[in-house]
Amino acid sequence: MGNYQAVLKDPYITSSLINTGIYAVIVVPVQTVLSMVIAYVLARKCKNRFGNFVRSALFIPVITSMVLTAAVWRLLLAGDPEGVINSIIGLFGMEPVNWLGSSWPALFSVCLIGIWKNVGYFMVIFYAGMMDIPVSLYEAATVDGAGSARQFFSVTLPLLKPITYLVVTLGTIWSFQVFDLVYTLTGGGPGRATMTLVLTIYNSAFKDFKMGYASAVSMVLLAIVLFISFLQKVVFRERDEGRRKHV
Amino acid sequence: MKKVMKKMVSALLCIVMLGGMLAGCGKSDSEKSSEGEKTEGASLDVWLPPLSENQDDKDVWDKIIDPFEKENNCTVNVEIVPWGNYEEKYLTGITSGEGPDVGYMYMEMISDFIDMGAVEPLDDYLTDEDKDNFLYLSNGVIEGKQYCLPIIVGNVIVMCYNKDILAKNGVTEVPDNCTWDEFIEICKKIKVGADGSTEVYPLVQRWGNPSISTLNSSFYPYVWQGGGSLFNEEGTALIIDSDAGKDAVQFLYDLRFTHQILPDVVTSLTADDCISYFCEGKTAFVEMESSSTVQFDDAGINWGFITSLTKEKKGTFVASDSLVLMSNAENKELAYKLMQFMLSGTSMTEYHKSAQFAPIGKDEEYHDNPAFEKVYAEDGAELHSLSPAKGSYKIYDSLYKNLQLMMMGEKQPDEVISESVSYADTILNE
Numbered sequence: 127m128g129n130y131q132a133v134l135k136d137p138y139i140t141s142s143l144i145n146t147g148i149y150a151v152i153v154v155p156v157q158t159v160l161s162m163v164i165a166y167v168l169a170r171k172c173k174n175r176f177g178n179f180v181r182s183a184l185f186i187p188v189i190t191s192m193v194l195t196a197a198v199w200r201l202l203l204a205g206d207p208e209g210v211i212n213s214i215i216g217l218f219g220m221e222p223v224n225w226l227g228s229s230w231p232a233l234f235s236v237c238l239i240g241i242w243k244n245v246g247y248f249m250v251i252f253y254a255g256m257m258d259i260p261v262s263l264y265e266a267a268t269v270d271g272a273g274s275a276r277q278f279f280s281v282t283l284p285l286l287k288p289i290t291y292l293v294v295t296l297g298t299i300w301s302f303q304v305f306d307l308v309y310t311l312t313g314g315g316p317g318r319a320t321m322t323l324v325l326t327i328y329n330s331a332f333k334d335f336k337m338g339y340a341s342a343v344s345m346v347l348l349a350i351v352l353f354i355s356f357l358q359k360v361v362f363r364e365r366d367e368g369r370r371k372h373v
Numbered sequence: 374m375k376k377v378m379k380k381m382v383s384a385l386l387c388i389v390m391l392g393g394m395l396a397g398c399g400k401s402d403s404e405k406s407s408e409g410e411k412t413e414g415a416s417l418d419v420w421l422p423p424l425s426e427n428q429d430d431k432d433v434w435d436k437i438i439d440p441f442e443k444e445n446n447c448t449v450n451v452e453i454v455p456w457g458n459y460e461e462k463y464l465t466g467i468t469s470g471e472g473p474d475v476g477y478m479y480m481e482m483i484s485d486f487i488d489m490g491a492v493e494p495l496d497d498y499l500t501d502e503d504k505d506n507f508l509y510l511s512n513g514v515i516e517g518k519q520y521c522l523p524i525i526v527g528n529v530i531v532m533c534y535n536k537d538i539l540a541k542n543g544v545t546e547v548p549d550n551c552t553w554d555e556f557i558e559i560c561k562k563i564k565v566g567a568d569g570s571t572e573v574y575p576l577v578q579r580w581g582n583p584s585i586s587t588l589n590s591s592f593y594p595y596v597w598q599g600g601g602s603l604f605n606e607e608g609t610a611l612i613i614d615s616d617a618g619k620d621a622v623q624f625l626y627d628l629r630f631t632h633q634i635l636p637d638v639v640t641s642l643t644a645d646d647c648i649s650y651f652c653e654g655k656t657a658f659v660e661m662e663s664s665s666t667v668q669f670d671d672a673g674i675n676w677g678f679i680t681s682l683t684k685e686k687k688g689t690f691v692a693s694d695s696l697v698l699m700s701n702a703e704n705k706e707l708a709y710k711l712m713q714f715m716l717s718g719t720s721m722t723e724y725h726k727s728a729q730f731a732p733i734g735k736d737e738e739y740h741d742n743p744a745f746e747k748v749y750a751e752d753g754a755e756l757h758s759l760s761p762a763k764g765s766y767k768i769y770d771s772l773y774k775n776l777q778l779m780m781m782g783e784k785q786p787d788e789v790i791s792e793s794v795s796y797a798d799t800i801l802n803e
Binding site for chain 1: 458460461464466485489529579582583584637638639640642643646685764767770771773774775777778780781783
């Protein structure tokens with residue numbers, strides 16, 4: 127019980143929780159929408175060799191080692207004016223940003239890399255879901271005069287609901303489990319700007335040898351993830367039932 | 374036809390995989406021969422980190438230890454543990470009963486393992502010869518007991534400077550006892566690079582490092598230079614709220630904000646970045662481990678160094694890592710004998726051919742980089758290593774994060790000190 131009381135009193139746990147929450151709030155919607163849009167374009171507009179190439183290229187970050195990823199992104203995000211990304215934004219007249227050396231840019235950078243890493247995986251899942259949608263539905267929609275946008279919102283999106291639920295749930299769980307990216311890229315810094323719950327658990331267990339405390343934080347993490355997953359299930363089910371009643 | 378081909382290829386792949394799996398189950402020739410010779414003798418496990426310049430630590434140690442194995446009819450298994458998960462490997466190994474007989478630990482980690490009862494005191498094993506020979510035995514005394522025998526004392530952090538940049542900016546020399554004020558005045562003169570045109574930073578530090586090792590180069594030395602220490606003598610309180618501690622924090626704050634000697638970008642720089650900046654002639658000064666300065670020579674930089682800046686006195690960080698005898702070692706006498714053998718002048722002379730460090734005993738000559746011999750000879754008393762303290766990782770981590778926030782302009786020096794000290798009190802009183 128003492129460990130749980132210590133967790134509640136620890137100010138650093140609160141900041142880790144807030145950072146993890148911000149990471150999830152930014153990453154999950156962006157990667158879900160982005161992967162869905164890319165999958166739609168590839169499934170409906172680019173069913174050719176170029177589409178295959180793009181699909182493979184987008185999957186490369188998924189299978190790339192995180193240590194390597196962090197090393198490369200550290201170079202790209204160098205804070206001096208000669209850094210790759212700073213050079214690019216400099217072309218548009220923008221001031222160089224100290225990406226990994228300031229609080230908000232560091233958290234933003236971690237989110238950006240997280241999205242870059244996950245989009246390919248979720249795109250493949252969406253793509254597989256879209257390939258299962260019968261072409262006849264799109265043909266019927268075309269006959270009824272529906273344009274591309276209308277077809278996406280009235281045919282694709284409703285039929286992808288189970289896939290979307292899976293992607294959102296997996297994305298949320300992964301976001302709360304984010305560890306290797308911050309461990310290798312920032313170590314939770316600068317300050318505590320990118321400290322996440324799992325990194326706190328790791329440090330408590332393997333750097334500070336407080337196994338009981340680390341277990342207590344892990345249980346808190348489990349409770350949060352379970353609660354969010356339950357909430358997502360309820361929201362998706364309610365919408366589904368609402369539609370059935372309407373029909 | 375296609376189907377038959379597919380089946381044949383699949384079958385072939387299966388056979389290749391099966392062969393690979395079976396080969397993996399077999400033993401290598403060296404294992405077979407060593408088992409044949411030494412199954413009757415004892416077996417000792419030693420875990421060491423990679424330190425050799427050619428990444429061939431295992432080969433080097435196997436060669437060094439070979440005579441010991443023959444003399445004592447035993448097998449010594451040397452395992453090189455990567456730095457990445459070093460403490461994690463020890464913790465999981467020891468708690469699962471699969472740990473080594475002889476370990477290698479650094480000061481930040483040793484207290485917690487002593488607290489766990491995993492490390493054996495060596496007072497009963499130490500001989501008079503050992504006491505006479507080893508130079509840094511006192512570094513291994515913790516809570517009044519000799520828990521470790523220093524194996525690596527070196528890799529001192531020095532203040533390096535680019536002579537060409539200084540000359541171009543009208544600085545003819547950096548005094549050996551350069552005070553903080555003199556250093557600030559020199560830094561203020563640095564405006565252009567060695568070619569006279571490029572912009573250059575006076576000093577860079579590694580505040581973007583993911584690990585707390587930045588404190589070794591950019592904070593602790595300034596506390597020691599002010600005549601202070603990090604913990605009290607009992608190791609029960611963090612005392613950076615002393616005058617020396619306050620001055621050190623204020624000095625860093627002034628370098629960054631009052632005099633703007635440290636640029637904004639320091640909050641994102643790692644140790645490697647600092648090396649690159651110095652090698653590319655983008656900074657006049659850098660605090661650097663002696664082992665890394667070989668890269669300055671490779672880059673053709675005309676560089677020099679002073680041991681440290683001076684306030685009340687000089688003071689800088691020197692690594693002090695030790696061999697420890699683990700409590701779960703079955704044959705402690707033999708394990709200690711191995712430690713003696715590994716630390717003997719003959720073994721260390723051989724080892725220091727591939728990993729350059731200063732000698733740790735009187736029975737070895739100096740084999741480290743000759744450029745740093747005078748540091749150990751003349752400034753030996755000003756070289757400090759960390760004093761072990763319970764829960765020190767969390768305390769240092771909190772201090773590091775608070776200092777990072779100060780360097781980003783999000784905390785004032787007094788906030789850094791009060792928050793770090795109060796957090797340390799919480800940890801030390803648990």
